[in-house]
Amino acid sequence: MSVFILSNRKIIRHKGENEDSFSNDEYSIPNFRIAKCDFENYKEPSEQTKKKKQYTNRNILNYKLFSEPEKQGYQDVLEVLLSEKKIKKSNLTADNLGGTQRMFYELYKNMSSTKDRSDVLVFIHGYAYDFDDELKAIIDLKKLFIDNKDSPVEHILFVSWPASSSIFPLTYFDDKASSINSGTSLMRLFYFYTQFLKDIFSNRDLSPCNQRIHLMTHSLGNRVLQSMLYSLKRENIVRVIDQVLLLNADVSYKVFEDSEDSFNKLPLLANRISIYLNRQDAVLGISQFTKNILTPRLGKNGPSSIDQFKDIVSIIDCTFIENDLKKTLKFEIGNHWGYLSSSQVQHDIFQNLYGIDRNLITNRIKKSENVFTIS
Numbered sequence: 001m002s003v004f005i006l007s008n009r010k011i012i013r014h015k016g017e018n019e020d021s022f023s024n025d026e027y028s029i030p031n032f033r034i035a036k037c038d039f040e041n042y043k044e045p046s047e048q049t050k051k052k053k054q055y056t057n058r059n060i061l062n063y064k065l066f067s068e069p070e071k072q073g074y075q076d077v078l079e080v081l082l083s084e085k086k087i088k089k090s091n092l093t094a095d096n097l098g099g100t101q102r103m104f105y106e107l108y109k110n111m112s113s114t115k116d117r118s119d120v121l122v123f124i125h126g127y128a129y130d131f132d133d134e135l136k137a138i139i140d141l142k143k144l145f146i147d148n149k150d151s152p153v154e155h156i157l158f159v160s161w162p163a164s165s166s167i168f169p170l171t172y173f174d175d176k177a178s179s180i181n182s183g184t185s186l187m188r189l190f191y192f193y194t195q196f197l198k199d200i201f202s203n204r205d206l207s208p209c210n211q212r213i214h215l216m217t218h219s220l221g222n223r224v225l226q227s228m229l230y231s232l233k234r235e236n237i238v239r240v241i242d243q244v245l246l247l248n249a250d251v252s253y254k255v256f257e258d259s260e261d262s263f264n265k266l267p268l269l270a271n272r273i274s275i276y277l278n279r280q281d282a283v284l285g286i287s288q289f290t291k292n293i294l295t296p297r298l299g300k301n302g303p304s305s306i307d308q309f310k311d312i313v314s315i316i317d318c319t320f321i322e323n324d325l326k327k328t329l330k331f332e333i334g335n336h337w338g339y340l341s342s343s344q345v346q347h348d349i350f351q352n353l354y355g356i357d358r359n360l361i362t363n364r365i366k367k368s369e370n371v372f373t374i375s
Contacts, residue, residue, distance in 0.1 A: 001146055002110060003037040003138060004103050005063060007160035008185045009131060014057065020065050021057055024130040028162050032185040034103050037138060038062040060135040069098035074199035077105050078206070087205050100189070104196045107155060111209040117152035119212045119242075119353065121145055124159040124186075126219025126250065134160050140340065150350045153214070159186060161224060183227020190228065194238050212242040214353055215270070219283070219336065222249035222298070229262040232269075241270035243352055248278060248299035248336050250287050256303045256313070267312045274352055276338065276345065277302050279319040283336040310370040314358050317373040318345055344374050 010023040011033060022035070042061060049055055069076075076097060082088040097105055111118045125137060138158050145153040161182035200206055217225045225246075244266055249255075255263040266273050277299050278284075284300040306313045318338045323331045326341040338345040344363060351361045358364075364372040 005035040008032040028181040035063045067098040111211040118154040120155045121153045124217040124221035186228040214243040216245045218247040237268040244270040244273045253296040273313045
């Protein structure tokens with residue numbers, strides 16, 4: 001089990017600390033850094049502790065930033081892996097690896113174990129998150145996807161981006177700009193990963209782990225994904241993702257159209273795409289009528305047309321779900337966080353991640369060839 005953070009937040013050193021930290025500041029930087037969360041020493045805090053002023057940064061969840069790699073590429077990773085297999089002598093060890101080198105090395109080692117499923121979930125959050133909120137979200141995601149026996153996920157890569165800490169609607173504009181910058185970081189990660197695959201598996205002594213990588217984006221996190229897709233050239237896209245889950249997506253309902261040149265690239269990147277929508281999503285209703293010039297949102301209205309992708313893209317209507325897991329006003333009225341608030345949505349997501357045929361996923365009512373309602 002491992003949980004990593006990819007972030008383009010500013011790096012700071014808090015007073016009295018001797019380690020670098022990610023900042024709560026609400027602006028992004030050009031480059032991203034990688035950190036690994038420490039769950040081995042994690043203890044669930046009391047409700048009283050959570051209310052304390054000191055409940056911030058590493059007091060929420062400890063993490064360690066990886067050093068920057070000494071050189072680009074993944075030949076050092078290959079050398080370390082071959083050395084560990086006694087195929088090649090080398091003075092290099094895993095401690096010599098930095099950044100994505102260390103993360104990809106650890107994921108490959110863990111995913112190559114004898115376990116039946118050891119999948120990776122890449123998660124991109126929505127608006128109104130500071131870094132402390134992100135750490136709390138990571139804890140929730142670990143409980144939901146790693147600790148849960150119904151989930152095939154054993155590793156999480158949490159994409160941290162500097163969304164505003166306020167839920168006031170006008171902060172959306174700042175978040176939209178930050179999401180565009182953060183999409184560039186995600187694109188670089190994609191290219192780094194494809195380079196890793198080329199460098200490692202060009203050697204016949206190493207074989208793919210045959211596990212799966214999934215991508216889940218919530219709300220305005222879909223704008224981060226869209227920014228990445230804008231920049232990706234079709235000829236450079238490799239299908240490295242199994243399932244893509246677009247949750248309550250705060251992007252235009254036209255994103256799959258060729259004129260948008262963004263989400264129409266997803267079928268080149270992934271085996272299957274699932275759009276989870278809620279027609280009573282109040283948050284996306286506000287987004288549509290206050291910030292997006294009345295443009296219907298994908299996560300509320302569904303796509304304008306996906307006929308050419310209907311074999312790969314499914315629409316899952318969550319309008320009639322019960323928020324049985326979280327019953328606060330935010331979840332009951334917002335209808336925007338079904339993956340957290342509804343056991344029905346979670347059950348559907350787990351089956352999706354396992355790759356079950358969309359027509360065989362339980363508790364769905366089939367409305368058409370690729371449209372389903374969770375019942």
